[in-house]
Amino acid sequence: MAYNSYRNEEPLYTMIERLRHELLKITEHKSFCDRDVVELSQRLDAYIVLAQRQKSGRSEVGAR
Known part of the structure; x- marks a missing residue:
């Protein structure tokens, strides 16, 4: 899955929050x-890394 192509209709930080809440909910039962x-x-981690790279101006996946 290409993590740098998140849903266009959902801002990155909204996606992170949605996945975070989903993770909290699923861990109540699993x-x-x-x-x-x-x-x-792992999906949530990838989006967090993407947000950190965007914030620092390094949006490419291979940027160091």
Whole structure:
């Protein structure tokens, strides 16, 4: 999945908050080791990294 092509209709920080709330909700019923929890956490991490890169002016995935 290309994380730098998030939904155009949903701002990045809104997407991060939505995924964060979804992660909190899913962990009420599933283990932190559950595949769904891990995948959602990884998606959230990727969007957070993207937001950090955009904030610092480095929007490319390979930017250092």
